[in-house]
Amino acid sequence: MSTATSTTATPTPDHLAEEFEALFGYRPLGSFRAPGRVNVIGEHTDYNLGFVLPIAIDRAVYVAIGKRPEGGAEGRIDHSTGESATVEPPRRGESIRIVSDHRDRAGQRLSGQFTAAELVPGTLPGWLSHAAGVVDEIAKTTGTTVGGVDLYIESTVPVGAGLSSSHALEVAVLIALDEVFVLGLDDREKVLLTQRAENDFVGAPTGIVDQAASIMTEAGHALFLDCRDLSARQIPFDLDAEGLRLLVIDSKVSHSHSESGYGARRKTCEESAAIFGVDSLRELADDVDLGELTDEQRKRVRHVISENARVRATVELLADNERSTVADHDDRIRAIGDLLVASHESLAYDYEVSCVELDVAVAAAMGAGALGARMIGGGFGGSGIALIHADQVSAVSDAVITAFAEHGFGKPDIFAVSAGGGAARFD
Incomplete structure (x- = not known):
């Protein structure tokens, strides 16, 4: 939109x-x-x-x-x-x-x-x-x-x-x-x-x-x-203070099935929740038996359950990061990067909302040394993100642009963002 x-x-x-x-x-x-x-x-x-x-x-x-x-x-x-x-x-x-x-x-x-x-x-x-x-x-x-x-x-x-x-x-x-x-x-x-x-x-x-x-x-x-x-x-996420950057990789593509695909996945989730007799997939335990679902339902539910777990794990890592030693701090940041990659794989293979351009962007960013990367948003196009050290902006950006060119894609728009404040009067 x-x-x-x-x-x-x-x-x-x-x-x-x-x-x-x-x-x-x-x-x-x-x-x-x-x-x-x-x-x-x-x-x-x-x-x-x-x-x-x-x-x-x-x-x-x-x-x-x-x-x-x-x-x-x-x-x-x-x-x-x-x-x-x-x-x-x-x-x-x-x-x-x-x-x-x-x-x-x-x-x-x-x-x-x-x-x-x-x-x-x-x-x-x-x-x-x-x-x-x-x-x-x-x-x-x-x-x-x-x-x-x-x-x-x-x-x-x-x-x-x-x-x-x-x-x-x-x-x-x-x-x-x-x-x-x-x-x-x-x-x-x-x-x-x-x-x-x-x-x-x-x-x-x-x-x-x-x-x-x-x-x-x-x-x-x-x-x-x-x-x-x-x-x-509110979870501390001051990227500049951590010496990190969050790159947005705008693929500049939007595939025609984005609207219908979003609605179809939401409907599948609602139908799956009804099978289990719960109001939403949020109610399901991490180890719930998915055997009675269709293959498509099973994959969608598996993504939602595992993604919720990844969010909780990321919050724990960020909350504990303030009290960690330098070595432990680096391990925690890398663990967050691993969770981002796992999120992308789940979105690509279980939720099936990625696309070849976003897959290439994630692979190229990781190949250039990013700590983690994944697609964001509804899927079928749009953007990915890469969590990187501050001195990796050029290397990761160049790697993604080169990979897009090699695949015959248009040039992506890549820029860093910071964690800003919410909506307010602008004086």
Whole structure:
């Protein structure tokens, strides 16, 4: 799923305010940011009510928001380009106008306009449906009809890379509307509201990890989240202090069966849980007898059970790492790397959501000395990650790029991320 935009330069609050005023003709009330996420470990466990360990990354979706003055501003000149602003005049006083920094092939900014009352699932284009879903769910959840506002969006989260750009958009829009309309939502309510928007309005059967990571994570930490009750612990994960880097390897491929494959796997997990008479696969013991399942069900269940165990093991290693000696510390970091590789193998062979590009990326990174590597996200394309020492960035990156070229793949986009803070006002 794509969001409105994806650039690389981090905007400033002044820049967002200036762009907003150029488009809408008045100053915004403020700006907000919501980060994308990398799931260190714990893939396809969230909708099975298991455990995940994501970080909020230092790339985010930014939203400037304003309430229209009486009479409605009709847009101005985009002074950054000299072109006429693409924003439409407000059709109704209660309408919501959204403009993105991303441009279509004709060079026009992507934009849209709707009212809360007219929202119907499936009627708005991809990126806009994520924002509209939040507005729709706010009305259902809180009874507040959002309207008479304008939003300007920029993003530094790569689109289609499995870093949750669409969820970051939803969260950024929600926290902006939460403040402007004084909704008073707590973190748990925000997480659940954005998940419902994604499931019910956008129509994607996603779990809870992406929204939770964007909303709840503290800088320099990973979020150990129990997806059954949303209880969470902040686990120290300061990569810079450890002399480590987490490389994101964006394969820039997305295979056509990603949407249907995700839903099919979720359905298989739900059917398997029903066979055992439990609400979710989370309830199954690590040594449960899987003999009565089909081969496909057995593999899916085996992944979920083993992945939950890997998350717990990673948390224990990270929590104990602060008290370890230097030698023991190195052993623990390598053990985490081994768990990442085991996660990838399970995703590739038991859950069957990897692809040849991601397999090549993981193999090349490990061959160049990475401590660990695996695919992330829903699968069938997107990104992988590699845990490396700080001085290995060039060597690992070059090895992956070379391997892609040798296989005839396009050049991947590779960059390091750090564990940033969660969604907040951006002043």
